[in-house]
Amino acid sequence: MLEILKVCEIFVSIQGESSYTGFPCVFVRLSGCNLHCRYCDTIYARKEYLLMSLSDVIAQVEAKGFRLVEITGGEPLLQEATPILVKEMLNRGYQVLVETNGSLSIDMISKGAIRIVDFKCPSSGMMDYNDYDNIYRLVAGHDEVKFVIGNREDYSFALDLRKRILESGWYGTINFSPVFGELEPRELAEWILRDKLDVRLNLQLHKYIWRDIERGV
Numbered sequence: 001m002l003e004i005l006k007v008c009e010i011f012v013s014i015q016g017e018s019s020y021t022g023f024p025c026v027f028v029r030l031s032g033c034n035l036h037c038r039y040c041d042t043i044y045a046r047k048e049y050l051l052m053s054l055s056d057v058i059a060q061v062e063a064k065g066f067r068l069v070e071i072t073g074g075e076p077l078l079q080e081a082t083p084i085l086v087k088e089m090l091n092r093g094y095q096v097l098v099e100t101n102g103s104l105s106i107d108m109i110s111k112g113a114i115r116i117v118d119f120k121c122p123s124s125g126m127m128d129y130n131d132y133d134n135i136y137r138l139v140a141g142h143d144e145v146k147f148v149i150g151n152r153e154d155y156s157f158a159l160d161l162r163k164r165i166l167e168s169g170w171y172g173t174i175n176f177s178p179v180f181g182e183l184e185p186r187e188l189a190e191w192i193l194r195d196k197l198d199v200r201l202n203l204q205l206h207k208y209i210w211r212d213i214e215r216g217v
């Protein structure tokens with residue numbers, strides 16, 4: 001396998017997001033991003049990278065010894081070899097999560113993976129880059145949706161888009177995640193309860209476990 005990937009880091013941690021929260025997970029953080037979210041907590045992943053062959057990436061993941069793997073970034077869909085990496089991991093029996101920023105078509109990623117689409121809310125500054133056709137590409141009961149919410153405007157946006165997604169016939173896990181350090185989880189929790197929403201409060205568990213560590217967790 002000669003395909004080359006720009007890899008920022010490969011590490012094991014406790015999955016802090018999505019319905020897989022709490023499970024040990026191998027993270028493959030690919031380098032580069034096409035967006036500039038105001039609250040980005042992985043700015044280092046924009047530029048830092050090692051060039052690695054696909055087989056080296058797979059070997060490093062296998063050496064970690066866990067069956068859940070997340071391909072993330074940066075924006076993983078920017079790299080041509082990402083769909084191949086996902087297929088190779090699926091073929092080896094891994095459960096594969098792919099977290100993407102919602103600006104690119106998720107069709108390039110095998111439906112065997114769980115595609116987690118992070119539609120951008122207004123306070124990210126990147127809302128105009130959402131590819132709303134991804135709504136119709138989501139696999140019901142399998143893929144997941146995420147909204148990172150920093151204020152009431154973001155919350156209203158997420159409510160409207162959630163409605164549109166559900167009206168498309170899709171069903172599945174929708175994650176509402178407060179911007180860490182900006183919106184109190186309690187406040188978002190109370191909004192969700194008051195509005196009787198069947199969404200998942202997503203608290204980035206790793207940031208509570210490793211409060212003093214900013215990367216590699």
Ligand code: SF4
Nearest residue numbers: 033035037040074101
């Ligand atoms: S899409 Fe993700 S990695 Fe890219 S700038 Fe936004 S938060 Fe950062």
